[in-house]
Amino acid sequence: MPFQALDELLDETIQLPIRGTVYTVPAPSAEVGLRTQALLNAAAVAADGGRVDEQVLGDAAERDLYAEVLGSAHAQMVADAVPWPALKHAALTAMVWITQDKAAAERFWNAGGDPSRLAPNRETRRARSGAARSTSSRGSTSGTSGPRTPPARARGKGNHPRSPGPRSSGTGR
Template sequence: MAFEALDELLDETLTLPIGGRRYTIPAPSADTGLRVQTIVQAAAVAASGGQVDEQALGDAAEGDLYRDLLGPAYDEMLANGVTWPALKHAARTAIAWVVQDKAAAERVWSSGGDPSRLAPNRQERRRSGGANTTRSAASTSGTSGRPAPARARRKRR
């Protein structure tokens, strides 16, 4: 079995509609992708109360991450007068694409920047089968949930 050329297998662009225009974001360089992964990991550790990786997060501030991540679409957005919230949302969507996949990027995009819209609500979980219908395992503590036989109860008194 021969491998197909990778560039024929991957869709390496993300196209985002903003203000009546479509901006195509090419796949970032490996260096930018690795930097995004490092920043997201450092931010997750810091958010969960872990040690802040000041170097990883400091490097994010030093470099122009959004420009690197959005590529030529960044300059196009600026030239077309895209607002800061729209540019930031596009960059966050691209981050989800780089760190996870296109489906995650679509969820971020569709959330409109509202984190509460990322988590499916109860009705969505039920519709999608995401609700847990598996019964809990029985106790393994070695005790029975059944009452003691009558004669054992009499001896205890």
């Protein structure tokens, strides 16, 4: 079977409802997608305390990334006087879509961008999959694995384990 035309297989837009209007965000160009991916990777590295490529952040700062990721929807939102928090949330949602996928963008959008509102869904998924348990299994220990061994005795320099008690050696001790 030959490959089908990709534009027939992919839905290359996301629909964002704001104040009664649905804005269609088109797929970004390859250049915008690659730059967005690089920017978010750099942000993740910076958030983890790593060293960030200044060129990546400098390039992103020079461009209006929100307008680029929203495409034609950006001009419509500005013309409709969409409030800044809504436009920002739309742009961040588009970035999630670009760097991850549509399902992740929907979760981000529906959580209002608040990561704590995403947590219950993860807990629900874990509970459904059986991954989360309310109690430890009987065989579990306090984070250790393998057989339990008694703690080793502290030994000072030149000390050896003592015998259980004094023996009569006939030396008059």
